Amino acid sequence: MIRPLLALTLAMPLAxxxxxxxxxxxxxxxxxxxxxxxxxxxxxxxxxxxxxxxLLDRQSPFxxxxxxxxxxxxxxxxxxxxxxxxxPEAEKITDMGFSDQGEINLETVLSKKTDLVxxxxxxxxxxxxxxxLAALAKLNIPVLFVDYELEPVKNTKKSIELLGKAxxxxxEAQSYATFYQERLDAILSAAKSMDKTPTVFxxxxxxxxxxxxxxxxxxxxxxxVEAVGGRNIGSELLPGNAGFVSLEKVISMKPDVYIMSGSRxxxxxxxxxxxxxxxxxxxxxxxxxxxxxxxxxxxxxxxxNVYGVYHHFYNxxxxxxxxxxxxxxxxxxxxxNLDPLNDYHHIIRDFTKLPDENIILSYP
Numbered sequence: 001m002i003r004p005l006l007a008l009t010l011a012m013p014l015a016x017x018x019x020x021x022x023x024x025x026x027x028x029x030x031x032x033x034x035x036x037x038x039x040x041x042x043x044x045x046x047x048x049x050x051x052x053x054x055l056l057d058r059q060s061p062f063x064x065x066x067x068x069x070x071x072x073x074x075x076x077x078x079x080x081x082x083x084x085x086x087x088p089e090a091e092k093i094t095d096m097g098f099s100d101q102g103e104i105n106l107e108t109v110l111s112k113k114t115d116l117v118x119x120x121x122x123x124x125x126x127x128x129x130x131x132x133l134a135a136l137a138k139l140n141i142p143v144l145f146v147d148y149e150l151e152p153v154k155n156t157k158k159s160i161e162l163l164g165k166a167x168x169x170x171x172e173a174q175s176y177a178t179f180y181q182e183r184l185d186a187i188l189s190a191a192k193s194m195d196k197t198p199t200v201f202x203x204x205x206x207x208x209x210x211x212x213x214x215x216x217x218x219x220x221x222x223x224x225v226e227a228v229g230g231r232n233i234g235s236e237l238l239p240g241n242a243g244f245v246s247l248e249k250v251i252s253m254k255p256d257v258y259i260m261s262g263s264r265x266x267x268x269x270x271x272x273x274x275x276x277x278x279x280x281x282x283x284x285x286x287x288x289x290x291x292x293x294x295x296x297x298x299x300x301x302x303x304x305n306v307y308g309v310y311h312h313f314y315n316x317x318x319x320x321x322x323x324x325x326x327x328x329x330x331x332x333x334x335x336x337n338l339d340p341l342n343d344y345h346h347i348i349r350d351f352t353k354l355p356d357e358n359i360i361l362s363y364p
Contacts, residue, residue, distance in 0.1 A: 022034055025144070027146070028121050028147045028151075028155045033144050034142065042066065043065075044067075044069065045100075045123055047073075048100070048312075049118055049120075049146065050072065053163075054353070056169035057169065058351075061087070067112050068093060068094075069098045076274070079312065082354060082355055100120070102120075104117065114141055117142070118144050119146075120147065121147035127143075144162065146163060152319050157181055161173050191228050199253065199257070200230040200233065200256065201233045201257075202232065202234070203215060204216055204314075206261060206270065206289050207285065211247075212250065212295060215244075216241065217234045217238040218241075220242065224319060227323055229330070230330050236253075247298075255299065257300050258295075259308070260307070261310070270285070271285050272285060273361060286364075321361065324338050
């Protein structure tokens with residue numbers, strides 16, 4: 001049985017931490033990164049890492065950031081609105097304007113006198129191919145790779161601890177890492193106790209394309225399905241990290257559970273999870289999506305084993321909430337002590353200075 005761990009987490013005494021520079025760290029890519037001083041001018045290759053900095057530089061997660069690719073503004077406008085209203089200086093930070101695939105403006109990095117680049121591990125091939133990594137190495141600008149998406153169970157806690165050491169915020173990093181590990185252990189323990197491994201098809205950003213069936217492989221949402229003990233169909237069928245699977249193939253794989261992710265976007269067909277939405281708004285889109293042509297041939301759609309989850313839990317360190325939601329979907333009625341919404345509010349309220357506002361994370 002999963003027991004409440006929040007009070008225990010808050011009550012645990014924390015050691016006094018302080019980073020000493022020069023400091024050499026090993027990042028998730030296995031590379032040795034030496035920091036000569038505490039970084040004060042940071043570039044974010046993927047701007048969603050601002051949510052990691054919110055766990056560490058709690059009073060002002062933007063105060064070190066000199067440039068970034070503002071992914072929240074592009075993909076998660078509700079969270080961006082919260083960020084900029086709480087810290088207005090965010091709007092003045094240089095937005096390099098690139099996607100999250102591994103692009104950095106070297107001129108911007110140089111002009112901002114950058115002393116650390118934080119990058120997602122999945123972006124390394126692109127950064128290497130374009131010569132960015134080699135150029136930064138010649139300029140003695142360190143690059144620290146973190147990861148919440150390719151190997152979330154292995155690397156999320158490690159990434160937060162790594163950033164905590166790099167930014168001289170070990171105490172804050174350790175407090176969140178302790179909470180994260182407690183919740184993860186509880187999920188994994190519960191999953192191991194189940195008699196059956198459920199087969200899952202997960203459709204990220206459901207409604208973004210007209211037809212079924214886009215999905216993730218071992219990474220992203222597929223990785224979170226596997227993390228909580230599910231058998232992810234995309235992992236067995238896709239040659240890469242993401243792609244389309246035919247409806248006929250999904251039907252033939254006989255999934256036990258069908259999960260759709262979404263967030264509020266200009267495309268009204270996407271499930272509008274997140275801040276500033278009502279259950280009715282989610283319900284209307286959810287019912288339209290599950291009644292798309294052909295989906296009624298998939299067994300979990302027929303049986304009512306179809307669920308929705310807020311999309312933006314797969315690519316930052318709050319992914320533990322995504323795991324909790326999926327675990328409850330996979331093991332209906334078996335994990336009643338899991339409360340993802342309460343845990344999310346706990347993260348926001350006790351590990352960040354973000355406003356603790358109403359949010360819809362899942363449906364039904």
